[in-house]
Amino acid sequence: MEKVLIIVGDATETVDTLYPFYRLIEGGYQPVVAAPEKRRYQMVMHEVRPGWTITKEWEATPSTPT
Secondary structure: OOEEEEEOOOOEEHHHHHHHHHHHHHOOOEEEEEOOOOOOEOEEEEEOOOOOOOOEEEEOOOEOOO
16 A cells, blocks of 8 residues: 655644545555654644624644554
8 A cells, every 4th residue: 555645743734634635545645744853743724704804713633643
């Protein structure tokens, strides 16, 4: 099985990390998540409401190193 690298860091976007992670598995690849150091990284979600010119950052599920 071919491996594909997904790089994360502090405040990594939840959707931008988890969507490709699961799509790669569906496609027959093995996703490998890497970061600057081995520790738990906090994921975030950004919300842009209609008419807003800024985003609001929400805490999401933290990623856990394996």
